[in-house]
Amino acid sequence: MTTCRSPHDPNCTADLGAQYITAIPYYAEKHQSFYEELLSQGILKPLLSCMEGMAIKEGIHNYVAPRGISSIVKYYLGDSDVFYNRQVTHINLKEGKLEVCSKSGPSEMFxxxxxxxxxxxxxxxxxxxxxxxxxxxxxTLEATRYSSRFALALFYEAGTQINVSWAAKYIVNNPCVRFISIDNKKRCSESPEVGPSLVVHTTVQFGAENEHKDKEDVEALILDQLHRILPGLPKSTSVKCHKWRYSQVIGxxxxxxxxxxxxxxxxxxxxxxxxxxxxxxxxxxxxxxxxxxxxxxx
The missing domain is CATH 3.50.50.60 (FAD/NAD(P)-binding domain)
Structure with a gap:
């Protein structure tokens, strides 16, 4: 659940990971209290924008996060002490406690x-x-399997028009692109003072075939395919490419x-x-x- 910001305008954001949340009837009931809380706090709201190619099934509810998907994580961590950018490297057993060591910062006991x-x-x-x-x-742990994929975010100046009828679209029969979202339009958070953002997700096969390439090389491949799909796309002010090495659990x-x-x-x-x-x-x-x-x- 990652939301990134334009380097030119912090109000222009894009969700690089999860795009929306789908609740099937079983989980809508099982996790009802969680959904009700997030909706009441404005963290989630019903997905109302046009999602071309998305399967519509009876009883399923779809939600978006108006302030970006990372706002869900921030909400739940709101009362916690969080230390970022500490990559854990070692866990040791010491005097009946667990010592956690990271690349930066001192080790700590828990x-x-x-x-x-x-x-x-x-x-x-x-x-x-x-x-x-x-x-x-x-x-058992070694048998776990994941898909890999790339996400690309394009940020634009305020007033830029992206002339498509949809807020997001699933792409079929493309070797690279699987999903495109006009992210602020998808979240119904359009503002004339903030530029739009566009997000591209690649196919699982493309992710697997290119996971060992440099992001710069993959970025060029994705942009080429994107402009083939949307040939009239305006020029962006900045681009961010992100590799999800462990995108989704498939086993x-x-x-x-x-x-x-x-x-x-x-x-x-x-x-x-x-x-x-x-x-x-x-x-x-x-x-x-x-x-x-x-x-x-x-």
Whole structure:
């Protein structure tokens, strides 16, 4: 759930990851309190803009985040102390506690740790982590599979017109582009004082074929295909290309109830969409499962 800003205008934003949230009837009921809270706070609102090519199914609700999809994360972290740009490298067991080491900043000691990064990144952690894993858990985690894809954001000057009838469109029969969104139009947050933004998502196949290339080279390929699809597209003020190495889970951790507990004393738990499925409801299910583990041990 990433929202980026134009380097020329911080009010011009684009969602590089999730574009909207879909709630099927089962989860709309199961997670009703979460949806009601986010809607009441203005974090989410119903998706009303034209999404060409999107399948419409009875009973399904679609939502957008008017202030960008990252506003959901910011809302839930609002009362927490958050330290950014600390890449965890080691987890060690010391005197009955967990020592967490990062590339920047001092190591810290914790009574409990939750790991929610993609499973391959969990398995890359150094220190004592592997000693917490039995062979069955290790094999289960190693079997997890992900898709990769690229996202491209284009930012424009205020007053720029992008002359299409839709707010977002699913593209078929293109070797590169799968989805295009006029992001501010999709979120119904258009303003004459703020330039529009456009987002492109590539196909899973294109992501797999190009995941080891430099972003600059991939950016040129995507732009070429985009201009073939929208030949009259105006010139942007800036472009941002992002590679989602672990975009969506296509083979989640099997037989997992939304989490995997690696240690009880001290408590070390893995969670996230790797243990459910890659959408808002999958993340919520995992969060509730991890919470239940904490309730049982604290």
């Amino acid at each position: 009574d409990a740790v939750i790991l929610t990064m993609p499973v391959p990144q969990i398995l890359q952690l150094q220190g004592d982590l592997k000693s917490f894993l039995n062979e069955s858990q290790k094999q 989640s951790v099997s037989n997992s109830p939304g989490e995997m507990t690696l240690s009880i004393h001290p408590l070390l738990v893995c969670g996230g969409d790797s243990f459910t499925h890659s959408n808002f409801d999958g993340c919520t299910d995992s969060a509730l499962a991890v919470l239940n583990v904490f309730k049982c041990h604290f």
